[in-house]
Amino acid sequence: MKPVNTDAYSMILEAIDMGQYRPGDRLVESELADRFGMSRTPIREALQRLETQSLLARDGRSLIVASLDHNQMAELYVVRGELEGLAANLAARHATAEEVRVLREMVEADNKLLNDPAAMARANRRFHKQIHLASHNRYLVQQLDLVHRSMALMATTTLAADGRAEIAQQEHDAIVRAIEAGDGAAAGAALREHISVAFMTRLKLDAAQREEDG
Template sequence: MTESTPRKHATQAANQRGEPRSEQAYSYIIEAIKEGTLPPGTRIREVDLSERIGLSRTPVREALNRLQLEGLVANDPIRGTIITELDHSMISELYAMREMLEGTAAGFAAQHASEVEIAFLREISDRDARLKETQDLVKNNKLFHSTLYRCAHNRYLLKMLHSLHESMMLLGRSTLAKPNRAEAARSEHQAIIDALEARDPEAAEKLARNHIREAYKIRLEAFFESYDD
């Protein structure tokens, strides 16, 4: 498959910056997973990726090995190398970790976030009411959560959350696409911000954990619906 002109330009720009070729291949695959052009279950062939990215097979192989270590790529006995598909247990484990880490982040944020940072979170949340398209809501939701993580002011927690969210890419469509979920999520965000403003770490953690549990319920519903005849 021939790669697009924008991708060629991106590869050329990366070469000019001296970016390692294995890193270029890694970034390409990550972006393809995010964009949905390489959805979970897709078979991956080194030769195809090499042609699409415009790199030799060696850096592509190195990128795939790295992605396998990170759990984003798996070896299927029948299909070969594929983008990892999450089963029920994996989704449950992922959300259990997300609940714990995001709850901790909210608790830390209640203690360490500046007034300016909390005001920015409020601004992001208020913006939701003016957004209509799901893709815009998803983008704004990501901004809210990434800002909340940084408000915790803990570099090690931030690193763990970043790693977790790489695996979250495998979940596919956002739960915000479900009817009424965007409005409910906005209310949950507002409650978390209220707890931050009150400098109440226990309440902030509890509310953040509940927010993730609600998202998990929607995710499980979508997962089981996908198996309905």
């Protein structure tokens, strides 16, 4: 059985990841305790842990969900692309036949979610996590977990952009085909390209938002 404070941490992190709390939103200990039906002590410990990981920031005496500036976002995508590419490369060489079949089934199932950006975002996280695990490298998985926690600080999913979900699915298919073929170099290149296109989509979304705000 997991410690209670781990549960609190996971639930708050998931709420941020799902956009229930967005960058700049204030997190109040008592409100979170009521929401998740637990005492304030594990909530307090979870908030401290999230602050240590830079997922929360101080605004006076309050804790708010942190936000990423342009440079931080760019740095994150660079690291993500390289680590995810390595994971795909290793998965092509080390994944079991069952793991490869699961990846193929995920791509086929996710094609039915194209009109639901929130569901696509959840499915996308599952797909990428499956590739991480299929790399069979625990240290790489740990580093990718850290990267994906920081990705939660982006307020919107790029999969909501017009046409992005369909293109992402085509990219996922190309990644899996390379893994199925046992071609590590091709799998790594396909996943790095996938992250690059996602980054460009993110930049376009942010530019459009600045124009709207301005």
